[in-house]
Amino acid sequence: MLNLPGAAPASPIISLFFKAIYGYMLDGGKDMGHFGFSYIGLLFLLLLFIPNIIWTKKKPEGYTADGENPVLRLFEHIGQVFVCCCSLIFSDFNFLD
Template identity: 45%
Template sequence: MKEYFRLPKWDISVTGIVFLVMLFIPNIIWSKMQPDGYEEASKHENKVLLALERTGEVLVSVLVLTDRRLDRLSASPRTGYLLTALVLMVLYELYWIKYFRSSHTLADMYSDYCGFPLAGASLPVFAVLLLGVYACNVFLIAAAIILGIGHIGIHLMHRKEI
């Protein structure tokens, strides 16, 4: 348990870069293919959830980019957390491919995928949470929880509106 409260080895993390690229590329493409009605729906977002989402995004981005413990690969039971996080991110990519091939509606945006509710929000949050467990980084775990409350909360609100 003490390992979770040790400060990370600060440096650029290749694993963190890979995860952020997997996260950002679909979002950049999405910015050009937003669903009809998204702009109007986003005007009514809960300000507390939005603040939590933005705070979580910044914290997660900084922490996955700078924690070199994410790059240690060894044959241990904890490697399963890293592999599961990677599988979740691959599912996230597949979710976006499904969305980009769809008619780009709000229902498409907030759909489930492979049994994951609100896949566009939940898959990356769970992946980051698992990265935090893998790296024994309590700060990354906390950042993932903050991001999850905001990001998943906002997606839930949008989904209820449609």
């Protein structure tokens, strides 16, 4: 359970929330980077992808991506791949060990 100095003891739900969001960074970050499937990462990715899929089905008429900077688009795609991989292969965000 998460107990901060000078604060009342936290409930187990709040403790799980902090563990899910911050991983083990409250412990100095020494326990970060455990490989394994992260179902919380999958949930976050679904929350990101579902609205984007709906938007691609109902694009505004006349929309084109012609004016976008190709370098920025490349960096965006590299970042998307990196975030997707990291959110799925590190199990530090899971609620239960």
